[in-house]
Amino acid sequence: MAALIDQLTGLVRRQYRVFLALPAAALAVGVLYLLVTAPQYTAIATLLIDSSTLRVLQNQQQPQGDIPLDTLQVGSQVEILASRKLALAVVKDLNLADDPEFTERSGWNPFSHLSSDSQGDREQRAIDAFLARRTITRGEKTYALNISFTSRSPTTAAKIANAIAEAYIDDQLGAKYQTIARAGVWLQDRINELKSKATSADRAVLEFKEKNNIVDLGGASVAAGVSASSRLIGEQQLFELNSQLATARGATSEAKARLDRIEQVRGMDVSEGAVADTLKNDVITRLRNQYLDLSAREANISGKYGSDHAAAANLRDQMEETRRNIRAELGRIAGSYKSDYEIARTREESLERALANLVSVGQTTNRDRLGLAELESSARVYHTLFNSFLQRYMEAIQQQSFPITDARVISPAVAPSQKSKPVTSFVLAIALTMGLIASVGIAALREAIDGVFRTVRQTEQELGARCLSVIPLVTNHVRPALARPPSIAASSEAAEADRAGATPSRPTESVTTDRHYNFTDPLKRRAVDDPISVFTEAFRAIKVSAWLQSSIRNNKVIGITSTLPNEGKSTIASNLAVLMADAGRRVVLIDADLRNPTLARSLTPRPSAGWLDVLGGKVELAQAIGREPTTGLALLPLLLTEAPVHSDEVLASQGFRDLLERLRQSYDYVIIDLPPIAPVVDVRAVVTAIDSFVFAVGWGSTKIKAVRHHLLADPELHDRLLGVVLNKADLKVLERFEQPGVYQNGYYMTGGFGRS
Incomplete structure (x- = not known):
């Protein structure tokens, strides 16, 4: 580490002029850049992608909690904001093609006055300049999109940033309207086609019924899509005849039961109470009561005067007459019951024959209904599709009346008060850094290509x-020498040699010369x-x-x-x-x-x-x-x-x-x-x-x-x-x-x- 530090400090000492000159020159270039570069101002508008408002205004069923937007969908909106189509809309809306800030040519072209400068060329240059100064970023973990625009004028920067947001919303509205309009035209064509097919299917059903003599009852309509609940006339007749037959059979059984009972009662003694209680006939009840009264009187007289008494005998004769009247009444009732039984049995037999005929006819009709069911099923499908497309068409027409999108501006751009570019501290820091890097590189390069001897260590x-x-x-300038006798110099040098350990020279005769x-x-x-x-x-x-x-x-x-x-x-x-x-x-x-x-x-x-x-x-x-x-x-x-x-x-x-x-x-x-x-x-x-x-x-x-x-x-x-x-x-x-x-x-x- 110490050797490295020595090398670095030595490099700085040797190349200090480079370390001073290059950073100073770089700072001078940075200051010059700050002086000649026009200030740039950046305005930011924030756009929020939120589909909940659109669902509420369209009265759509809102699920529990908001459904999060797909990240790819938000990325797609960023691409739309960055598209040339949107840039062209802003350029045309704000007439940027006539603004020198956006149409000035980059670089010097000596033949610029000879080249054509049409409106299309100016628009393309304006779009290129517009895209170079526009930045779209997404807020971290949010659905907010930041629209930044940089211009020489803070007012222009804010105006264009807001114009981008408005152009995006207008583009979304236009795209929505065009999509719904195209969908409406397509749905309308499909509805007309399905309506024609449903009508044709209904007509085929009616023609089939007429051809096969099939008549529907019950008030159902195929066109209403409820033909499954309708009933053919043969089926209706069969159903009613079957009900009548069941009723007739019940009536026949009841008449037979009454006839059997009356025959059983006729074999009983009229004095028995079961006859009146069973028949519940007023005539028989009255005759029986009369019979019982005569019987009681005859028993009383016979008890007092004997059974041979004329009064008792007269009462017995009255009792026999009453008995004959009861039997006659029972015979009349039995004949009535027999007549009812015969009528009921005849009706039952008639209904059974009619039912058999209808069943025979119904089998033939059911074979014809196979084709009818297929036609009715096709008609129901066409009617269902027609109703579904008609409902979707009405929903599309309704959505055209909602001029809303899933995006809204939550923070409009305002004119910035401070410039965004060039940043003085950043430019100077970059210039100083580049100067230091260049100085280190040049110093190292000079050291590498020096290739000559500089130090004792390097030489060794x-x-x-x-x-x-x-x-x-x-140089040839010599400092005045210190005057000293030769003997002193020689003695001092000899002493120095002795301290250094040199061997004294042996006395030898030298070559003499004058x-x-x-x-x-x-x-x-x-x-x-x-x-x-x-x-x-x-x-x-x-x-x-x-x-x-x-x-x-x-x-x-x-x-x-x-x-x-x-x-x-x-x-x-x-x-x-x-x-x-x-x-x-x-x-x-x-x-x-x-x-x-x-x-x-x-x-x-x-x-x-x-x-x-x-x-x-x-x-x-x-x-x-x-x-x-x-x-x-x-x-x-x-x-x-x-x-x-x-x-x-x-x-x-x-x-x-x-x-x-x-x-x-x-x-x-x-x-x-x-x-x-x-x-x-x-x-x-x-x-x-x-x-x-x-x-x-x-x-x-x-x-x-x-x-x-x-x-x-x-x-x-x-x-x-x-x-x-x-x-x-x-x-x-x-x-x-x-x-x-x-x-x-x-x-x-x-x-x-x-x-x-």
Whole structure:
């Protein structure tokens, strides 16, 4: 996490200009957009889809609770509101085709004055602009639809939002009326057709009855649809005759019973009470009472005067006469009963014959009724359909008189007081966000495509070698040096070497010479001329690393090279050599860049001999070496009359190796300014003769891929690296990549030795 934070803070330090410039530019664009963009106002009208009102006004039976609308149905209403048909209705109603806000062309067209601009074209542009500014949304878990419209004018926005709602209601009314009208026309045609078919069916029934002599009774009508309750005349006669026969049979049985009873009574004694009680005849009852009275008187007289008395005999004669009268009356009654019985039996037999005839005729009629039932059933079906369609037609006609829909406006749109677009805070937030995103992207892109060396850590990670120091980019202006005796400088540098653990050089007889050279370029010896500086401290780091390496292994011959020319390797070689010599070491600087020797050109007076002359046997080594008078640095330049064809063979020759060995014996350090490794192979030819290498890399200019390609391709050279030096670093820019204040001169500009 700490490493990530360091990387992020480093990215901000390095690319802070991008992080400041792009968001500021984006905010400026946002402010400009707010200034040039016309304000937009949004008005909202709310429409409610509610079918309960329609059911109540149409007197439809209301179920328990409201039946919820289908979600798909509400979605369909949203699509209707969003249709071009409804948009066209609003455009025509409000004459939006003549409003410049809706008909202005998008973009610049140089031939717009040549193109036709008909009413249809203006309407289509107005519809497209209308649809782009109209929004239909549904309230969450409700049947409320929000109609939003955005316009430059708040009044226009409210007017159009309300017009959309009204146009929707009018469209619903029109669609309802057209649907009912079409249904009415269709129902009317069906009613006429069914009426004709029902009439034809009734006519077929009547014709069938006339043809087969079938007559209906009971007042029923086929046309009324109740023919099932009617009865044919034969059936009626059969029903009535059957009833009469049952009655006649009952009467015959009753007459027979009375006749049998009277015959039974005639066999009884008239004095018995059952005769009068059974017949309940007034004549017989009176005669019997008379008989009983005579019997009582005869018994009384016979008791008093004897049965032979004339009065008793007279009474007995009267009693016999009364008995004959009773029998005569019973005979008359029996004859009457017999006559009634005969009549009843004759009637019964007549009815039975008539019933048998009707049954025979009815069987034939029933066979004819099979076809009649089919015709009557067809007639009933047509009448039922006719009545059903007639009822639906009347309901449709009634619904046409209800100018209502299942939608109503519950919240009409009002002119908004504040603009809806552009939202200042939103636009600025978006602009700032886009600026930050762009700045992060561009900063990351710049980091990704930078591809050069910037930091010590980056150098060590990419090259797998230690970074010895970072040398700042300097000019020829040199700060006045602190005056000190050479002995003091040498003793202090020696003490510094002792603290660093360097091995003291053994006394060896050096090559003596009387030639003295001065550097014409102050930058070649700036490490000595400006000792209290970051520049000099960078070379002290290289020097201390060389001394520490000498304590581990033999490290007297140090080569200075780079990947490409102009990376400052010659300046690094001369300043390192001068600084070591100024510290009291015996140091010789050799210019070994056979392709571009620079040491001889930077010395005054110009040398007359070089080490190539020594190898050729033209001069002695002492005659080719010169000295820098203030530090005692030995200088072995390179003089070329023409560029050698095989420079690598020169450096790989045994003569050059013998020269290095002689110098190794005479000097503490041999600093060699080598050619770059990318253009030529000279360095690879002399690798084995050099103890260690200092590799110069141009800060912010040398490509990482190039260095890795050439340096890592030669493992032997990489293994002999003393370290890498980042040269020509811009300290102000470097602070964005490293911790602030590490490479500043603040420490050296305070105190007794500096200047403010």
